[in-house]
Amino acid sequence: MNEPRWLDELEMAAWQGFLEAGHRVARRLEQQLKDDAGLSxxxxxxxxxxxSVPGGELRMTELADRLITSKSGLTYQVGQLERRGLVRRRACPTDVRGVFAALTEEGRALLRAAAPGHVAAVRETLVDVLDRDQLAVLAEALGEVGRRLRRA
Incomplete structure (x- = not known):
């Protein structure tokens, strides 16, 4: 059995920084969206x-892939949006198991209203905290992690 490769001081600092920053940014953005738009x-x-797609609709399976979430989790969230009239679901005409989620005009209007506050919160909690060099390193590093995990 191989001995575990424990994290050294720099690796541990990077890991703990990633965890703390990720949780704090997510919590702040979640609260901002809830307060400003009533959305998760x-x-x-x-x-x-x-x-972002022509016609404002995607198959639920493709939407789940894009969001990196489970189909059941997506079904719940889309159901919440559907109850508010922001999204509607429709059956796929060529596949009895397929379902599309479609953005309604009300959903488009809410998104337009919510986006400026959300972008401001993203800037305040992450983007404007870092200089351009730090942003470039962060984008490259997290991009590499994402690419490797997509291939796995």
């Missing part, structure tokens, strides 16, 4: 993804 962060991201 996953719900906001659903609206963003739907608004």
């Amino acid at each position: 962060h996953p719900q906001y991201e659903i609206l963003v993804h739907l608004s």
Whole structure:
């Protein structure tokens, strides 16, 4: 059996910094969206993804892949948005198991209203805290982690 490779001081500092920053940024953004738009962060991201595609609709499986979430978690969040009239679901005409999520005009309007405050909160909690060199390192480093995990 191989001996574990324990984290050295720098590795531990990077790991703990990543965890703390990630949790604190997520908590702050979640609260901002709840206070300003009555949305959870996953719900906001659903609206963003739907608004970014022609026709404002995606198959639920593709939306789950884009959001890196489970189908059941997505179903719950889309259900919450549907109850508020922000998203509607429709059956896929070519696949009896397929379901589309579609952005409604009300959802598009709420997203337009929520986006400026959300971007300001992203800037305040992360982007404007770092200089351009730090942002470049962060983008490259986290991009590499994401690419490796996508391939795995």
